[in-house]
Amino acid sequence: MRAVGDAFAAKVVGQLNLRESLLIGLLTGGHVLIESVPGLAKTTAARVIAAAIDGEFQRIQCTPDLLPSDIIGTQIYESATNRFVTQLGPVHANIVLLDEINRSSAKTQSAMLEAMEERQTTIAGQVYPLPEPFLVIATQNPVDQEGTYPLSEAQTDRFMIKDLLEYPSVDEEVEVMARIDAGIYDADHHSAPVVGLADVRRAQQVVRHVHLDRVLVQYASRLVEVTRRPDKFLPQQIARFVSYGASPRATIALCQAARARAVLAGRGHVLPEDVAAVTHRVLRHRLILGFEAASADVTADRVVDAVLQAVRVP
Template structure:
């Protein structure tokens, strides 16, 4: 693997940047602003992970996911999560076909390249767990038969932080399987004006779809190139040290912050750092990772993996505040 990573040359980088830049341009042509959302979607796609989005309704999350799927010529499915949603509604089931006197397997909507789980915390824990095998193993099992999921595969789940009545918070095991968590902010006044202008121009009409700008083989090619980006051992140690601070905060953080952390991040956080840092290096035209890449990703990698106590809520201390302190506690190599 190390030998392969050293062979990433300028031609490979130019090819990867050209492919992913085309997808990014297609995104910006339909979605106004939301640069962080665009970057997080591209990073998750290149790193082969999944993305958790937190925002109030109406901030173009569905539009963004659909645009990315259309631009890469991939399949897209949107699943509206509700309390009565069943696991079989997601992964598929068997139905009886009278004409052939046999059962036929009908695969669920999770069998797509990009799947949007809208308001995932409104589905029951049993239904949420149905996604675990799909997200981790890239397959589903229906009636004892395994069915592979298309490649590339990206799950984008959304949560509404405002209306929590009748919701089922994601378990730590489920949350940890999301490589990144992005908090989508309100657009600026100028961005909202541009949205209205594009609506008046018919850009968001139902019959106005985004033509594919690249194909799935090109995306798989860029994923392979991203995995070949060089990451020095000292930088891997830097990422691991950031994660380690969250596990032993009493040794590294101020007392008033350390006492708010109940559980730190798992080894999946270090893996997420390494994979997304390589993807970020590709987006920025480099064949190697630098410390700033890791620091740039820290909030997105750690904010959903920190388990804070009740006192953090009463004191209005957010995970992002803890991550800021973690970054200050570790020396940059």
């Protein structure tokens, strides 16, 4: 998958954490939730990944009036043949970008999340499997909350990873301008695929067979256990802000993401630092903090820092 990472770097300046998160999602079949202000190349990143693997890309702009049928598809009456014809929705693609997912209604969000979980859609009683590989990249804008429908904690748990994007540095912005002047982002500038869909599917099989020692599985499980019993493991000044910890999906996600990270590093085995490196991305959206956390300026990342310090590294 190094070639896909190189294709990403050729179009997207910086955002190394995002590149790793998207590749981990692609290798594991997990979905990625991205939170950032507008203009930080989220759409560009999704398009680049799709082009690099020769996959189909669809972008869905979420709005309050978006219906589930706009996503999964519907049946349309065809007068010429006097019958109903199934029209598949944009979710039937390899890479799907859900832009500002929190602007769609809860009903539409549920339809999309069901498709993500089941990897199929049902239209008029007929089941239509989604293509493989299948990766959903959903974005949220943390600044403008007017007219939004925030994802519930149970829904965000369906995402394997949540990434937070930061503003680029001055040097990175200068490089962006240089690439714009060079025509890298012009509509007629197309990048050739570097791998095929079959290659991605083979890489996913490789990830499943990466050696993960039982000790590291216990390490991941202990990290999640700390979030469930903060009073027992965390300092009181941090533990009091945690209302609910992470579900078993978090332990599964930690192990899968660590395996994918090992493959990206060219290793056939997982190291403790692989688990630690993905812990923030796997846990930050699974922790439910009390209302006092916001007033005390305590973020989920700060709690995860304490979690990592509370568990001995094997």
